[in-house]
Amino acid sequence: MVTAELLAGLAAVLDWQVLAFLGAGVCLGAVFGALPGLTATMGVAVLTPLTFWVSPEQGLAMLLGIYCGAIPAGGIPAILINVPGTPASIATSWDGYALTRKGKAGLALGINALASAAGQLTSIAFLAFLAFPIASFALRFGPAEYFGLALLGISLMAGVSGDRVLQGMLAGSLGLALALVGLDPMTAYPRYTFGLSEFLDGISFVPVMIGLFGLGEVLSQVSERRARAKAARIEIGRVVPKAADAKSLLGSTLSGAGVGTMVGAIPAAGGDIGSVIAWEQARRTSKDKGQFGKGSLRGLAASCSACNAAIGGAMTTMLTLGIPGDAVSAILIGALLIHGIQPGPLLFANNQAFVFSIVFLLVFACLMIMAVGLLGARPLAKVLSVPPPLLWAGIIVFGTVGSYALNNAVADVWAMYAAGLVGFVFRRARIPLGPLVLGLILGPMMESNLRRALILSGGDWLALVARPIVAVFLAAAVLSIAWPWIRSRRSASRSNLGPPSSA
Amino acid sequence: MVREDVATGGAFLVLGAGLLASGTMLPAGVGGLPGAGFFPQAVGVLMAALAASLAIRGIRHSATSDTNGGDLRAVAVIAALLFAYLALWGTGFFLVRTAVFILLALRFLGRRWLPSLAFSAALVAFVHIAFDAGLNVSLQ
Numbered sequence: 001m002v003t004a005e006l007l008a009g010l011a012a013v014l015d016w017q018v019l020a021f022l023g024a025g026v027c028l029g030a031v032f033g034a035l036p037g038l039t040a041t042m043g044v045a046v047l048t049p050l051t052f053w054v055s056p057e058q059g060l061a062m063l064l065g066i067y068c069g070a071i072p073a074g075g076i077p078a079i080l081i082n083v084p085g086t087p088a089s090i091a092t093s094w095d096g097y098a099l100t101r102k103g104k105a106g107l108a109l110g111i112n113a114l115a116s117a118a119g120q121l122t123s124i125a126f127l128a129f130l131a132f133p134i135a136s137f138a139l140r141f142g143p144a145e146y147f148g149l150a151l152l153g154i155s156l157m158a159g160v161s162g163d164r165v166l167q168g169m170l171a172g173s174l175g176l177a178l179a180l181v182g183l184d185p186m187t188a189y190p191r192y193t194f195g196l197s198e199f200l201d202g203i204s205f206v207p208v209m210i211g212l213f214g215l216g217e218v219l220s221q222v223s224e225r226r227a228r229a230k231a232a233r234i235e236i237g238r239v240v241p242k243a244a245d246a247k248s249l250l251g252s253t254l255s256g257a258g259v260g261t262m263v264g265a266i267p268a269a270g271g272d273i274g275s276v277i278a279w280e281q282a283r284r285t286s287k288d289k290g291q292f293g294k295g296s297l298r299g300l301a302a303s304c305s306a307c308n309a310a311i312g313g314a315m316t317t318m319l320t321l322g323i324p325g326d327a328v329s330a331i332l333i334g335a336l337l338i339h340g341i342q343p344g345p346l347l348f349a350n351n352q353a354f355v356f357s358i359v360f361l362l363v364f365a366c367l368m369i370m371a372v373g374l375l376g377a378r379p380l381a382k383v384l385s386v387p388p389p390l391l392w393a394g395i396i397v398f399g400t401v402g403s404y405a406l407n408n409a410v411a412d413v414w415a416m417y418a419a420g421l422v423g424f425v426f427r428r429a430r431i432p433l434g435p436l437v438l439g440l441i442l443g444p445m446m447e448s449n450l451r452r453a454l455i456l457s458g459g460d461w462l463a464l465v466a467r468p469i470v471a472v473f474l475a476a477a478v479l480s481i482a483w484p485w486i487r488s489r490r491s492a493s494r495s496n497l498g499p500p501s502s503a
Numbered sequence: 504m505v506r507e508d509v510a511t512g513g514a515f516l517v518l519g520a521g522l523l524a525s526g527t528m529l530p531a532g533v534g535g536l537p538g539a540g541f542f543p544q545a546v547g548v549l550m551a552a553l554a555a556s557l558a559i560r561g562i563r564h565s566a567t568s569d570t571n572g573g574d575l576r577a578v579a580v581i582a583a584l585l586f587a588y589l590a591l592w593g594t595g596f597f598l599v600r601t602a603v604f605i606l607l608a609l610r611f612l613g614r615r616w617l618p619s620l621a622f623s624a625a626l627v628a629f630v631h632i633a634f635d636a637g638l639n640v641s642l643q
Contacts, residue, residue: 174551184539223573389612459535
């Protein structure tokens with residue numbers, strides 16, 4: 001019976017029109033992901049109305065193609081010009097751009113394509129075989145668990161700060177402070193809005209991200225390179241990693257896929273959080289910790305794998321429970337409902353063939369974007385041979401228009417420019433930028449869920465720790481903050497002992 | 504003394520203290536439950552404590568010779584162009600203003616007139632097709 005449904009699902013997908021819609025979606029998604037300011041959410045939202053005139057399979061093929069194309073493509077500008085194309089690719093820029101500066105842009109793009117595909121295929125396997133256990137685990141998350149998850153994410157600030165832990169944590173606290181702007185999440189009391197209605201919704205993190213990483217990098221390069229601003233000879237290097245390298249990346253890719261799937265399955269937590277957690281986990285378990293953030297292949301593989309595995313996680317929660325795992329799946333639910341399909345447990349009971357169609361669509365989309373990523377790596381890397389002033393002008397204009405396009409609000413462009421200046425100053429002062437974005441993304445999640453959890457527990461703080469999942473998250477958070485200090489103490493005491501006697 | 508750490512610590516200390524003070528003016532909450540002022544105060548305390556640690560460490564340690572140079576005048580000019588461009592947002596003629604901004608920036612960065620003009624026209628045309636016509640973003 002299941003075999004018949006599986007074959008029916010496969011047959012529906014192998015229709016040339018469905019595959020054409022999928023291919024078009026993947027290509028459009030790649031454009032949305034690769035252009036800073038345009039996101040997967042925006043792409044799916046803008047193109048959903050186009051799918052109303054076609055069959056559910058064709059429409060869903062196009063939307064899933066955009067979703068699966070945009071996320072890995074977000075890693076391309078992160079690697080080439082240090083501007084994350086989507087929020088999920090922030091962690092990709094940490095090692096990816098460092099590899100580009102070392103003349104290994106081709107390899108970084110190749111790993112982005114391969115690890116993204118591996119992460120997504122792993123998460124699809126989870127969806128096919130473990131959909132209900134994963135979704136029911138994710139459903140156990142209440143406000144206290146969300147608070148624990150956000151706290152764990154914020155505690156990673158120390159880990160992503162390299163050897164400048166204090167500066168990184170200060171940047172993270174600035175991100176938390178910026179996240180306070182807007183209406184209080186529980187009482188809607190305005191905070192730090194200075195009477196401006198533009199600030200009531202808070203500060204959007206996408207313009208801040210574009211400003212910090214994009215405009216800040218441009219200003220930094222202007223200050224460093226103005227005198228010799230002409231096209232440089234760029235080393236692209238090999239694209240496909242050597243067999244030995246690929247083998248050494250397997251562990252971090254799979255662990256990234258596991259983390260990404262689990263985090264993606266949790267409603268409202270997506271690839272942006274998952275990729276940072278996976279990167280930090282890979283760093284902590286690696287023998288070459290010092291390379292992370294400076295061009296580590298393992299760090300890149302873990303973050304790319306996790307941010308794409310979050311797609312499968314989000315789809316798992318969406319299909320099994322009818323709950324959106326992230327913003328894109330929320331729009332997908334709407335699109336499915338318009339086509340008369342209700343996601344949830346009944347979908348698995350009544351329309352298994354359609355569920356299998358989705359699984360196969362995800363697999364084909366994943367293979368398509370991997371091919372695009374590998375074949376397009378060399379042409380894409382040519383962007384680095386463009387004379388820097390032209391590249392800077394392109395980044396500024398796309399960043400400006402992309403920030404404005406998010407909400408048709410000029411306040412977002414002001415936020416981007418202000419963040420650009422902060423990014424420039426932070427670069428000069430050698431303050432890590434990653435923690436600031438982490439604080440801005442996770443701050444509202446941490447505050448609102450802590451306060452909700454306290455309302456539920458009647459103000460009892462200890463009741464939060466008594467929940468097992470929260471206790472695990474809190475322990476991991478404490479360890480994450482304390483570990484850099486413990487390690488530095490241990491190495492200091494070792495060096496005080498001096499070299500062992502040879503006698 | 505590491506001046507960079509002392510300056511960073513000092514700046515964040517002022518910011519943290521400001522956040523803490525402004526947090527006390529927000530509703531504190533009722534019945535043991537935190538209100539709108541709880542998180543600003545918590546973040547203010549965290550920021551001030553971290554900033555003080557950095558500043559103290561900067562005072563205790565000796566300076567390294569690793570200083571950042573660079574052409575700050577070029578950054579100031581580009582930033583001024585950017586903010587002038589943004590200040591004119593909403594006054595109409597978006598495509599013309601953007602093209603002029605790109606042209607001026609490229610000229611300042613040492614590019615020749617004709618290639619700069621061609622590049623700015625091509626970039627503006629692409630932005631118009633992708634955002635204005637394609638995504639229906641109202642660019643004015």
